[in-house]
Amino acid sequence: MDFGPHLFLALLEGTVTAFVLAVTALGLSLVFGVMRVVNVAHGEFYMLGAVLAWWLTTLLAGYPAIGFLVALVIAPLIVGAVALTADWLILRRIDYQPESTIVATIGMLYIIQQLVLTFYGPDARPVEPPFYFRVSFPWFGYSGYKLIVAGASALLLLGVWLAMARTRLGLYMRATQQNQEMAQAFGVPVRRIYATVFALGAMLAAAAGVLVVPIQQAHYLMGLDPLLLSFIVVIVGGLGSLRGTVVAAFVIGISDGVISVFFSPTLAKIIATLFVAMVLVYRPSGLFGQPQEET
Amino acid sequence: MSGGGKGGRIAALHLAVIAVLFAAQFLLPAYHHGNVARIMVLTSFAVGYNVLLGYTGLLSLGHAMFFAAGLYGAGLPLYYFEIGALQAFGLGLLASLALALCFGLVALRASGIAFLIVTLMFAQAFFLATLYFNEITLGDQGFVLSEQARTVTLGGVSFSFADPVVKYNAALLLFACCMLGCLALVRSPIGRVLVAIRENEPRTRMLGYNTYVYKLIALVVSGVMAGAAGAGYALLFAYVGSTFATIQYSIYALLWTLLGGVGTVLGPFVGTGLMFYLIDIAGDFTTSYLLVVGVVLLVLILWYPKGLLGSLRARWLPWLP
Numbered sequence: 001m002d003f004g005p006h007l008f009l010a011l012l013e014g015t016v017t018a019f020v021l022a023v024t025a026l027g028l029s030l031v032f033g034v035m036r037v038v039n040v041a042h043g044e045f046y047m048l049g050a051v052l053a054w055w056l057t058t059l060l061a062g063y064p065a066i067g068f069l070v071a072l073v074i075a076p077l078i079v080g081a082v083a084l085t086a087d088w089l090i091l092r093r094i095d096y097q098p099e100s101t102i103v104a105t106i107g108m109l110y111i112i113q114q115l116v117l118t119f120y121g122p123d124a125r126p127v128e129p130p131f132y133f134r135v136s137f138p139w140f141g142y143s144g145y146k147l148i149v150a151g152a153s154a155l156l157l158l159g160v161w162l163a164m165a166r167t168r169l170g171l172y173m174r175a176t177q178q179n180q181e182m183a184q185a186f187g188v189p190v191r192r193i194y195a196t197v198f199a200l201g202a203m204l205a206a207a208a209g210v211l212v213v214p215i216q217q218a219h220y221l222m223g224l225d226p227l228l229l230s231f232i233v234v235i236v237g238g239l240g241s242l243r244g245t246v247v248a249a250f251v252i253g254i255s256d257g258v259i260s261v262f263f264s265p266t267l268a269k270i271i272a273t274l275f276v277a278m279v280l281v282y283r284p285s286g287l288f289g290q291p292q293e294e295t
Numbered sequence: 296m297s298g299g300g301k302g303g304r305i306a307a308l309h310l311a312v313i314a315v316l317f318a319a320q321f322l323l324p325a326y327h328h329g330n331v332a333r334i335m336v337l338t339s340f341a342v343g344y345n346v347l348l349g350y351t352g353l354l355s356l357g358h359a360m361f362f363a364a365g366l367y368g369a370g371l372p373l374y375y376f377e378i379g380a381l382q383a384f385g386l387g388l389l390a391s392l393a394l395a396l397c398f399g400l401v402a403l404r405a406s407g408i409a410f411l412i413v414t415l416m417f418a419q420a421f422f423l424a425t426l427y428f429n430e431i432t433l434g435d436q437g438f439v440l441s442e443q444a445r446t447v448t449l450g451g452v453s454f455s456f457a458d459p460v461v462k463y464n465a466a467l468l469l470f471a472c473c474m475l476g477c478l479a480l481v482r483s484p485i486g487r488v489l490v491a492i493r494e495n496e497p498r499t500r501m502l503g504y505n506t507y508v509y510k511l512i513a514l515v516v517s518g519v520m521a522g523a524a525g526a527g528y529a530l531l532f533a534y535v536g537s538t539f540a541t542i543q544y545s546i547y548a549l550l551w552t553l554l555g556g557v558g559t560v561l562g563p564f565v566g567t568g569l570m571f572y573l574i575d576i577a578g579d580f581t582t583s584y585l586l587v588v589g590v591v592l593l594v595l596i597l598w599y600p601k602g603l604l605g606s607l608r609a610r611w612l613p614w615l616p
Contacts (some may be wrong), residue, residue, distance in 0.1 A: 038408055093597055098408055099354050103553065104596045106546055110589025118583045224542075228419060231412060266427045270420050277416040280409045281401055 014257020022249035027204030043227030049209025083202035341563030343520025349558030352493030357418030359544035365525025370535035391522020437536020556602030
C-alpha cells in the first residue's frame with residue numbers, strides 16, 4: 001500500500017479509537033469534575049461492560065444482533081448498579097476525601113478484577129459483531145461495524161451533552177461542580193447527585209466496553225489501558241472540563257493511531273505518558289482548560 | 296524530645312527487633328527462612344515509601360520506578376560486564392539517586408492529586424521503557440544473574456549471595472540500615488520539618504522553611520531506600536525483570552505501609568510480613584489471590600486508616616515512633 005492510503009487507514013483507525021476513548025474518558029471526567037475524586041476503578045467498569053456483553057450475547061446465542069442490543073442496554077445498567085452500591089457502601093463512608101478515595105478505588109479495582117477472574121476465567125473471549133458488512137474504499141475494505149461504533153459513540157456523547165445542558169439533573173450537576181456548598185444551600189441534593197454521577201461515569205465506561213468488545217475480545221485485564229488513556233485525555237483536556245475531554249480524546253486517539261501504525265505502539269504510549277506528566281507539572285489546568293482559582 | 300528514658304526505650308525496641316530477626320535464622324525452617332529474607336528486602340522498599348507518605352504526607356503511585364532503577368542499575372552491569380557485586384550495588388544506589396533527584400526536581404512542582412498522577416505517569420513511562428528496550432533488558436521475561444556474579448570477596452573470604460545464610464544476613468543488614476536510617480531521620484530536625492509539612496505545608500512555608508527543598512530531600516531519601524531494596528533484591532534473589540516496575544509494585548508499597556501503619560518506623564515491616572503471608576496462603580486456595588489485596592485496602596481505608604501500629608500507638612503506646 002502507498003503512503004496515502006496507509007495514512008488514511010491510520011486516521012480511520014485513530015478516529016474510531018478516539019470516539020470510544022472519548023466516551024470512556026467522559027465518564028472519568030464527569031466524576032472528577034463534579035465529585036473532585038479520581039476513580040482508579042474506572043477501567044474495571046469498562047472491562048465489566050465488555051465481560052457482561054459476552055455473557056449476555058452467549059445467553060442469547062441464536063440472535064447475535066438482538067443479543068448485542070440487549071447487552072448494550074443491560075450491561076451498563078448492571079454496571080451502574082454496581083457503582084451505586086460501591087458509592088453507598090464505600091465512598092460515602094469516607095466522605096469522598098480525595099486521597100482515601102484513591103486508595104479505596106484501588107481496592108475496588110482489585111476486587112472487581114479478581115472476581116471476574118474467578119467467575120469468568122483468564123481467557124480472552126470473542127463476541128460476534130451484531131452484523132457483518134464491509135465498506136469498500138478504492139484501496140481496501142473496512143469493517144462496517146467499526147464505523148457503527150464511531151456513530152454510536154457520537155450519539156452517546158451528544159446525549160451526555162444534551163443531558164448536561166438541557167435537563168434539571170444536568171443543571172444540578174453543573175451547580176455541584178461549580179460550588180458544592182452553594183448548590184446544597186439552594187436545595188440541590190448533593191449526596192444523591194454524587195451517587196448519580198458516579199453511576200453515570202461507570203455506565204459510560206461500560207457502554208464503551210460493550211461497543212469495543214466485538215473488535216477487541218473480553219479479558220479480565222483489559223481495563224488498565226483505557227484507564228491510563230482516559231487519565232491522559234482527562235488531564236490534557238483540563239481536569240473537569242467536558243469539552244476539553246472530548247477535544248483531547250481526538251488529539252490523543254488520532255495521534256496514537258498514527259504513531260502506532262508508523263512507529264511502535266509502546267513508543268506512542270511512552271511519549272503520551274511523559275507528555276501528560278509535563279502538562280500536569282507546567283500547566284496543571286490542562287492544555288484546553290480554563291485556569292482555576294486556587295481554593 | 297522528652298528525656299533519655301523515651302529515647303532509650305525506642306532504641307531498645309528497634310535493636311530488639313533486629314536481634315530477634317537475627318536469632319530467628321537459627322530456628323526457622325528452610326521455607327520460612329527464605330521468605331523472611333525476602334520480606335526484609337521488600338520491607339526496605341516499604342520503609343522508603345513510608346518516609347515519603349508517612350512522614351512527609353506525599354502520596355506516590357510510582358515507587359516501583361525507584362525499586363526497578365535499583366534493580367536494573369545493579370542487575371544490568373552485573374549481567375553484561377565483569378564487575379564486583381558490591382560495585383553493582385553501588386551503581387544501583389546511584390541509578391535510583393539520580394532518578395529520584397531528576398524526578399523530584401520536576402514532579403514536586405505539582406502537589407496533591409496532580410503529584411500523584413505525575414508519579415503514576417512517570418512510573419508507567421519507565422515501565423514501558425523497560426519493555427521498549429527489551430533487547431537490553433529482556434523485557435518482562437527478565438534475566439537471571441549467575442551465582443558467580445553474585446559473589447563478594449571480603450578480606451580473602453568469599454561470600455556467595457546464593458548461600459541461604461549469607462542471603463539472610465545480607466537482607467537483615469539492608470533492613471537494619473534502612474530502618475535505623477528512617478528512625479534517625481524522623482528524630483532529626485529535618486524529620487521534624489517533614490512532619491510539619493505533612494501537617495500543614497503553607498504554615499511551614501510561612502515559618503521560613505523552603506518546603507520544596509525539604510520535600511526533595513524526603514523524595515531522594517525515599518527513592519534511594521527503594522533503590523537499595525531493588526539492588527539488594529537483584530543480588531540476593533538473582534532475578535531482574537520488568538514486572539517489578541509495574542503499577543502493582545507501587546500499589547504493594549502503598550498497601551504494606553498502610554497496613555503496618557503510616558508514619559510508624561516499624562509499620563512497614565509488620566505490613567510487609569503480614570501481607571506476604573496473606574498472599575502466600577491465599578495463593579494456595581485460589582488463582583484470584585489478589586482479591587486479598589483489594590479487600591485489605593478497603594478494610595483499612597474504611598475502618599483502620601491508621602493501620603495496625605498506628606492504631607496501637609493511638610490506644611496504648613503513645614511513645615512509638
